[in-house]
Amino acid sequence: MRAKREDLFPLIEPLLSKVERPSRYLDHEWGACEEQDGPFHVCLVYADVYEVGQPNLGLAILYKCINAVEGMSCERAYLPWTDMISLMRERGVPLLSLECAAPLASFDVVGFTLAHELVATNVLETLDLAGIPLTSAERAEDDPLVVAGGPSVWNCEPLAPVFDAVLLGDGEEGLVDICAAIRDCRDVGMPRQEILLRLAQVPGVYVPSLYDVVVDETTTRWGKAVPREGTGAPAVVRKRCMGDFAGTDPLAQDIVPYLGIVQDRLAVEVLRGCARGCRFCQAGMTYRPVRERPAEQVVTAAEEGLARTGYDEVSLTSLSTTDHSQCAQILHELNAATAGKGVRVSIPSQRLDSFGVEMAGEVAGAKRSGLTFAPEAGTQRLRDVINKNVSEQDLETAATNAFEHGWRRMKLYYMMGLPTETDEDVVAIPASAERVMQLGRRIVGPHKGVAVSISVAVFVPKAHTPFQWCGQLWPEEVERRQRILVGSNHDRAIRVTYHDAGTSLVEGAVSKLGRRGFDLVYRAWELGCLFDAWTSEFRLDLWRQAAADVGLDLADVACEQFELDAVLPWDHTSPGVSKGFLQREWRRAMQGVTTPDCTRDSCQGCGVCPSLGVDNVVWGERS
Amino acid sequence: MMDSLHRLRVEYGKDDRLAYLGHLEVIGTVQRSVRRAGLPFSIGNGFARRMRIQFSQALPVGASSACEYYDVYLEDRIDPDEALELLAAATPPGLAPVRAAYVDPHQDALEAWLTRATWDCVLVGQGLAPVAWTRATAAVRAKGSLRYLRGDKEKTVQLASTLVSADFSPSEEGLRLALETRNTPEGSLRPGVLVEAARELLGAEAGIMDTLRVRRVWQSHEETDGSLVEPL
Numbered sequence: 001m002r003a004k005r006e007d008l009f010p011l012i013e014p015l016l017s018k019v020e021r022p023s024r025y026l027d028h029e030w031g032a033c034e035e036q037d038g039p040f041h042v043c044l045v046y047a048d049v050y051e052v053g054q055p056n057l058g059l060a061i062l063y064k065c066i067n068a069v070e071g072m073s074c075e076r077a078y079l080p081w082t083d084m085i086s087l088m089r090e091r092g093v094p095l096l097s098l099e100c101a102a103p104l105a106s107f108d109v110v111g112f113t114l115a116h117e118l119v120a121t122n123v124l125e126t127l128d129l130a131g132i133p134l135t136s137a138e139r140a141e142d143d144p145l146v147v148a149g150g151p152s153v154w155n156c157e158p159l160a161p162v163f164d165a166v167l168l169g170d171g172e173e174g175l176v177d178i179c180a181a182i183r184d185c186r187d188v189g190m191p192r193q194e195i196l197l198r199l200a201q202v203p204g205v206y207v208p209s210l211y212d213v214v215v216d217e218t219t220t221r222w223g224k225a226v227p228r229e230g231t232g233a234p235a236v237v238r239k240r241c242m243g244d245f246a247g248t249d250p251l252a253q254d255i256v257p258y259l260g261i262v263q264d265r266l267a268v269e270v271l272r273g274c275a276r277g278c279r280f281c282q283a284g285m286t287y288r289p290v291r292e293r294p295a296e297q298v299v300t301a302a303e304e305g306l307a308r309t310g311y312d313e314v315s316l317t318s319l320s321t322t323d324h325s326q327c328a329q330i331l332h333e334l335n336a337a338t339a340g341k342g343v344r345v346s347i348p349s350q351r352l353d354s355f356g357v358e359m360a361g362e363v364a365g366a367k368r369s370g371l372t373f374a375p376e377a378g379t380q381r382l383r384d385v386i387n388k389n390v391s392e393q394d395l396e397t398a399a400t401n402a403f404e405h406g407w408r409r410m411k412l413y414y415m416m417g418l419p420t421e422t423d424e425d426v427v428a429i430p431a432s433a434e435r436v437m438q439l440g441r442r443i444v445g446p447h448k449g450v451a452v453s454i455s456v457a458v459f460v461p462k463a464h465t466p467f468q469w470c471g472q473l474w475p476e477e478v479e480r481r482q483r484i485l486v487g488s489n490h491d492r493a494i495r496v497t498y499h500d501a502g503t504s505l506v507e508g509a510v511s512k513l514g515r516r517g518f519d520l521v522y523r524a525w526e527l528g529c530l531f532d533a534w535t536s537e538f539r540l541d542l543w544r545q546a547a548a549d550v551g552l553d554l555a556d557v558a559c560e561q562f563e564l565d566a567v568l569p570w571d572h573t574s575p576g577v578s579k580g581f582l583q584r585e586w587r588r589a590m591q592g593v594t595t596p597d598c599t600r601d602s603c604q605g606c607g608v609c610p611s612l613g614v615d616n617v618v619w620g621e622r623s
Numbered sequence: 624m625m626d627s628l629h630r631l632r633v634e635y636g637k638d639d640r641l642a643y644l645g646h647l648e649v650i651g652t653v654q655r656s657v658r659r660a661g662l663p664f665s666i667g668n669g670f671a672r673r674m675r676i677q678f679s680q681a682l683p684v685g686a687s688s689a690c691e692y693y694d695v696y697l698e699d700r701i702d703p704d705e706a707l708e709l710l711a712a713a714t715p716p717g718l719a720p721v722r723a724a725y726v727d728p729h730q731d732a733l734e735a736w737l738t739r740a741t742w743d744c745v746l747v748g749q750g751l752a753p754v755a756w757t758r759a760t761a762a763v764r765a766k767g768s769l770r771y772l773r774g775d776k777e778k779t780v781q782l783a784s785t786l787v788s789a790d791f792s793p794s795e796e797g798l799r800l801a802l803e804t805r806n807t808p809e810g811s812l813r814p815g816v817l818v819e820a821a822r823e824l825l826g827a828e829a830g831i832m833d834t835l836r837v838r839r840v841w842q843s844h845e846e847t848d849g850s851l852v853e854p855l
Contacts, residue, residue: 013640017685017834022643030655030715256655258641258648310655310713312674342666342674 002106002142003094003131005041009101011093019083023259024050027098031254031309033063036073036100040183042066043075043097043107046115047122048531050078054255055263057317058150059113061252062171069176072183075099075107079126082530082537088129095130104130105144108186109179112163113150117510118503118533120159121525127162134522135161136209141192145182145199149175154286155463155570157225158510158517160208165199167206168573169239169286170272172248174204200233204240206573207233213515220562222514222569238574243614245272245291250301256309265313265346266305270298270330274319275598275616276351278376279387279589280418282462283319285582286575288608290599291617295326299333306343313344321347322354323599325620331362349374349413352390354623355398360405370409371402377418378428384592385420387585392432399436403443409451410436416481416498417459417473419589426481429454430489430496437491453495456485458504460558462511463570464577466585471561472508475501502540506532508558509547514569519550578607597622625728628665628675628696631706632733632855634722637688641717646681652718653678653693659713662706663699677733679842680740680806683813686837691718692854694726694733724855737806739787739851741841742814744800750830751798753791759821759829760789771816778810785812797832805845 016022028034044063046053053059059076066074075097080088088095094103104110110132112123124134132146133139139146148156149167156166167174181202185195200207208225210233215223227233242248250268257264273290274283293301302314314334321327334345347363349372363371375395377383383390402410414429433454440450458478461470473481478501489496510517524546531537547554562568564583571579581604588595598604600622609615637649644652654674657664665675675696682688697706707723714720730736746756763769764782771778787803804812814837822829844852 009640014834016640016643021645022684023645023648026640026643028640028715028717030652030659256652258644258652260647260651307659307661310658312654312658340666342672344672 001140002144003103005100005102005106007101008093008096008103011091012096012101015084015087015091015093018087020081021051021259024078025080025084025098026258027101029258030256032099033067033074033254034099036075038071038073040072040179041075041102041107042072042109042111042179043077043104044111044113045077045104045126046113047079047119047126048533049081050257051259051261053078054257054261055267056113056115057252057267057269058171060255061249062111062175064249064252064254065172065176066179069179072179075102077104077126079122079129085125085129095126105132107144109182110144110146111175112146112148114148114152114156114159115150116152116533117507119152120510120521121529121532123159123162124522124525125530136164137161139164139192145195147175147178151283151286154282154573154575155511156206156208157222157515157569158513158521160225160515161518163208164196165205165207167240168204168237169575170242171240172242174202174240177202178205197231200231204237206237208515211572219567220514220560220569222512222516224567224569225515225572227572236572236574238611239286239576241289241576241612241614242272242291243612245617246293246297250293250297251305251308253305253309256311263315265315266302266309266311267315267317268298268302268305269293269318270316270321270327271318271324273616274323276320276323276389277387277585277595277597277604279385279466279585280376280415280459280462282465285464285577285606287319288575288577288606289612289614289616292324292326292619294619295330295333298330299337302334302345303337306338312342313346315346315348317348320351322351322359323622325618325622327354328358328362329620331359335362348372350398352394352398355401360401370411371407372411372413373398374413375432376413376415377421377425378414378432379425381592382418382421382425384594385589386418387589387594389594389597395432396435396439399439400443403440403450408440408444408449410440410453412436412452412454414454414456415459416456416485417478419467419470421481423481423484426484427488429456429485430491430494433489433494434491437494451493451495453497456482456496456498458499458501460504460508460511463568464575464582466582466589468568468582469562469564469566469586471559472504474559475505475555478504500535500538502543503532503535503538505554505558506540506543509552509554512557512560520546520552523549574611576608576612578611581606625696628698628728629700630694630726630728630730631662631697631703632692632694632724632726633707633710633720634855635691635693635714635718635720637682637686637691637718639687639717641715642687643685645684646678649682649691649718650678652715656710656714656718657695660706660709662695662709663697663701665696665698679737680734680811682839683815683837686814686839688839690839690842692733692737692842696728700725722855726855735808736844737842737854738845739843740804740806740839742800742802742804743838743840744802744814744818745794745796745836746798746800746818746832747834747836748797748830748832751832752828752830753793753798755825755828756791756798756800756821757789759824760791760817762824763817763820764789769812769816769820771820780810780812780816781807782812785810786817789817797830
């Protein structure tokens with residue numbers, strides 16, 4: 001039954017002095033939308049603590065889009081930290097929204113963003129704390145509709161029973177359409193089951209309860225989702241895509257938090273999509289096509305945003321900002337506009353092959369603390385397999401430019417366990433970092449604080465990528481290669497860090513499983529797994545036990561290789577990239593053949609533009 | 624360089640739920656408010672190129688205040704009333720500025736200059752007897768110094784120099800404590816620390832204290848002759 005909509009902050013206030021970082025629970029931030037008259041109420045949830053969820057640009061965009069609709073109000077909620085959860089449970093306080101401190105169970109729609117696979121148990125905890133039944137099937141007629149979207153929906157099957165509907169792709173219009181459909185249906189008193197049927201007709205919306213899982217000789221052991229007869233649900237749900245990206249509001253962030261959040265700065269999304277074609281990269285495949293904002297729009301938005309929020313840093317965000325055809329112009333104009341105001345203009349990470357002299361001179365203004373590059377693999381052979389399309393020379397040129405322009409610290413990201421990887425590829429990682437270190441010492445000087453660090457993640461195959469058929473590296477082999485990595489680093493000044501094999505194993509298993517994955521996630525949550533993305537909270541022993549309890553083995557699931565022609569658990573959802581293209585890319589990877597970027601070369605036939613009726617939008621010339 | 628700058632002192636409150644902001648969170652919020660207000664603030668020459676701004680001493684998380692201060696250095700002298708208006712329009716209501724005036728740019732750093740504070744504390748609970756608490760506080764004071772834990776760190780505060788006076792009186796919610804403290808270079812006394820020490824000493828005689836509400840109501844500078852100077 002729908003909870004009463006009321007301000008329950010007085011129930012939270014007495015708990016504030018008893019928990020860490022009470023400012024997580026305060027609301028009233030500058031720019032928060034305090035007028036929440038509705039009458040249609042939506043609450044967007046990031047199922048992690050405030051400081052992790054608040055910087056999420058996707059939620060900021062959707063918060064603004066919904067609040068702009070007459071008659072709709074949108075609030076935020078985050079999962080409280082464990083100390084607050086315990087107190088709330090002890091005192092029977094349900095999870096509340098921030099703006100009005102209203103129970104989540106009182107909203108018309110509760111929307112989750114799925115940022116990564118390890119958020120799964122937090123989603124269950126959020127719903128349980130809110131007093132909302134965990135699965136769509138258990139919800140009563142009047143309960144909120146629980147929907148999801150975000151970058152990790154591309155295999156949402158392990159959480160499919162939780163959601164009434166899942167939005168694929170861009171949410172600016174898609175989520176508003178979902179909310180409008182629910183509002184209209186509720187207005188005429190339509191039963192919940194019929195609302196779900198109606199939602200399945202909204203483009204880009206997947207309604208899991210209308211699909212059965214069928215296992216047959218064409219599928220993997222996890223089966224495929226097939227629409228139930230008579231529901232009218234599409235066999236394949238294609239993503240929503242904002243073709244006119246420049247027509248969307250470039251300034252999504254209005255809320256200025258009180259506490260230090262993980263990305264405590266203004267963010268302007270300068271482009272969406274990436275056509276570089278890295279074969280491991282899910283975002284690169286699922287956010288296509290490339291859509292740039294024009295330079296003047298970015299500069300104006302950044303200036304306006306800085307004045308409106310009071311931030312002293314603006315980050316030009318995207319999957320690959322230095323690929324923007326007007327990146328140097330944007331940086332130059334923004335640096336000129338903010339000169340003398342103590343403002344830093346930053347870029348999340350730089351591509352090695354586009355970090356030229358001009359870029360080195362413009363990024364970060366006077367404050368040059370550290371730079372991040374992602375060569376991803378140690379050898380050219382393996383970089384060709386993954387289609388990274390950068391060379392050792394690119395790394396040396398970028399490092400030289402950086403050191404010559406005042407940088408002292410450099411971080412290099414790599415992956416371990418990529419298809420066809422050998423010990424030689426692993427040994428080449430520290431060797432590559434050593435060459436960068438030597439360059440730094442030569443250019444800057446031997447005792448001038450040059451620091452190089454390498455961070456090595458475990459490759460996790462993801463849905464809708466050319467590597468979606470791969471098995472993950474067995475955990476014992478990951479650990480062996482990690483020992484090789486550390487052992488082959490001969491320069492003690494180079495800091496080597498690597499991802500925990502256990503966390504990657506769980507991520508890999510949840511990425512691979514079909515709907516049966518829900519049993520695993522549910523059992524793990526029952527056993528106490530929570531905040532799995534936090535090293536301090538992650539419990540591999542409980543995940544292993546959960547897997548055993550439901551008749552699974554994490555490694556057996558994560559490391560399984562699928563047949564190239566098998567129907568996959570996520571084939572009923574489509575980002576527009578054709579399966580044929582992904583198969584071709586897989587074959588080319590095995591041959592070590594690279595595929596060019598279609599914003600710099602001719603069309604490579606991924607299928608996105610014709611299937612979605614969109615095009616790449618590039619305002620200048622990409623070099 | 625500093626001689627050409629104008630030191631604007633702003634008095635502001637810390638109220639309602641924003642009492643739960645930590646000191647760094649207040650600093651960040653005020654700096655962003657100053658930027659939003661469009662004041663011609665000065666930027667330091669350090670690596671980080673930060674705003675030239677100083678704050679009064681940190682309040683404990685959860686404590687409210689009627690008298691917090693910051694000094695922001697401006698490159699152009701603008702009318703303080705106009706500055707106040709701009710700041711008020713750019714600051715969350717819980718930290719609203721109430722007064723502003725220019726002060727001597729050569730005065731000591733604000734945190735060091737503000738040496739005296741008055742606190743209004745309410746011990747919310749039952750069976751809290753003023754006589755017992757007055758006796759316990761006197762006994763704590765007689766020890767000369769007080770050791771306490773702040774997080775994992777052990778701290779010591781000298782009560783002879785930092786505790787000026789502590790007067791308990793009955794209140795509707797339990798017990799009211801009017802506390803006068805002095806900040807010294809060696810440290811300062813937080814109301815919660817004193818109250819906790821007294822409670823420990825009293826044991827069962829303390830009564831039941833559910834909550835301690837703390838509000839800083841006045842800050843000033845103490846001259847060597849003991850006279851008090853208002854910040855504005």
